[in-house]
Amino acid sequence: MPRTAKNASDPAEPTRRSSRISAQPKAEVKEPAKKPAAKPKKRSADAVEGEDNPATKKSKAEEAAAEAEDTEEADEEAAKLATIDIGGQLPSLTLKNEKGEDVEVADLAAEKGVILFLVPKADTPGCTNQACGFRDIYPDFTSHNFDVYCLSADSPSAQTKWQTKKNLPYPLLSDPKRTLISALGAGEGGKTKRSHFVFEKGGKLVDKKIPVKPADSPKLALDFVKTLVAA
Numbered sequence: 001m002p003r004t005a006k007n008a009s010d011p012a013e014p015t016r017r018s019s020r021i022s023a024q025p026k027a028e029v030k031e032p033a034k035k036p037a038a039k040p041k042k043r044s045a046d047a048v049e050g051e052d053n054p055a056t057k058k059s060k061a062e063e064a065a066a067e068a069e070d071t072e073e074a075d076e077e078a079a080k081l082a083t084i085d086i087g088g089q090l091p092s093l094t095l096k097n098e099k100g101e102d103v104e105v106a107d108l109a110a111e112k113g114v115i116l117f118l119v120p121k122a123d124t125p126g127c128t129n130q131a132c133g134f135r136d137i138y139p140d141f142t143s144h145n146f147d148v149y150c151l152s153a154d155s156p157s158a159q160t161k162w163q164t165k166k167n168l169p170y171p172l173l174s175d176p177k178r179t180l181i182s183a184l185g186a187g188e189g190g191k192t193k194r195s196h197f198v199f200e201k202g203g204k205l206v207d208k209k210i211p212v213k214p215a216d217s218p219k220l221a222l223d224f225v226k227t228l229v230a231a
Contacts, residue, residue, distance in 0.1 A: 081183035090114070090203035093180055098159040098172040105173075105180060109203040113146040113228075115221050117196040118186050122154040122162040122172075126214045130194065131168055133218035138169050140222055144229050145201070153178050153192055186210055196221050200228065 081091050092106045108114045117134060119127035134141075134148055141148050148170040152159070159172040173180075178187040185208075186193040195210035196217050207224045209217065 081179060083185060084183050084205055085185075086205055086208065088205050090199055090205075091180065091183060095180065096156050096174045098156050098163055098174070100156045103171075103173060106203065108147065108149065109199045109201055111201070113144075113201050113225070114199040114203075115141060115146055115148045115196060115225070116151050116173075116184075116199070117148070117217055117221065118181060118184070118192055118194060119150060119152045120192045120194060122152055122158050123165065126194065127152075128162075128166060130214035130217050131162075132166055133215060134170065134221075135166065135168050137218055137222055141225065144225050146198075146225055149173050151175055151181065153181065184208070184210075198224055198228070 081093065082088070084091065090106050090109055092104070094102050094104055097103050115134075117130065119130060121127055131150060134150070138148060150159075150168070150170065150172040152172070152174070153176050154162075154172075154174060155176065156172075156174045159174060162168070163172055175181050178190075178192065181187040181192050184195070184197055186195045193211050194214065194217070195208065195212055197205060198207040198221060200206050206228065207221075209220055212220065
C-alpha cells in the first residue's frame with residue numbers, strides 16, 4: 001500500500017531543526033580587557049641621595065651643628081662684653097680692619113678721641129650717605145683730635161671695595177659676630193642699627209645717637225665734638 005503523507009503536527013516524529021540554523025557558530029562573549037598594572041615610579045637619584053644617602057645626612061647634620069656652634073660662640077663672646085653705656089669704656093676686644101689686620105679696640109682712644117659710626121651694610125644707599133657725610137667733614141674731626149672709624153658686620157674684603165669705591169679716608173672695622181655692635185646696644189635680631197658713638201681720649205663713652213638718620217649722623221657727631229672741645 002502506498003505510504004500516506006504524515007501531518008507535520010504528528011507527534012510521532014519529532015520536528016528536525018534546520019541544518020542551516022544549527023550550523024551557525026555561537027556568539028563569543030568578549031571579556032573586558034584588563035588594564036596593565038601601573039609600574040612603580042622610579043625614585044630619582046637626587047631623591048635617593050637627598051633622603052637615603054648617609055653622606056648627605058651626615059653633611060646636613062654637620063652644617064646644622066656648625067651653625068649652632070657659631071651662634072653659641074657669638075652669644076658667648078657677646079656675653080663677655082658688658083653693655084657699654086654713657087660713662088663706659090671701650091672694651092678689650094680684637095677686630096679686623098678693612099685690610100684684615102688685627103685692631104685692639106681698647107687702644108683706639110689711647111692718644112685721641114674716637115668716633116665710631118655704625119652702618120647696617122656696606123655699599124648700600126643709606127650707609128653710603130652716612131659714610132660719605134663723615135668723609136666730607138673728616139678733616140674737621142681730625143683737627144679736633146678725633147679719629148673716625150666705621151663699624152659694621154661686613155667682611156674686610158667687602159669693606160675694602162666700598163672704601164676704594166667711595167674714597168673713604170678712615171679705617172673700617174669688621175665685627176661679623178656683632179660682638180662690639182651688640183655691646184653698644186646696636187645689635188638686634190641679627191642686624192645693626194644705624195648709630196654713632198663718641199669716645200673721649202682715654203676711651204670713655206660721652207655721647208651716642210641710636211638710631212640716627214644717615215644724613216644727620218656726621219653733623220650731630222661733629223657738633224658734639226665741638227662742644228666737648230670748647231668745654
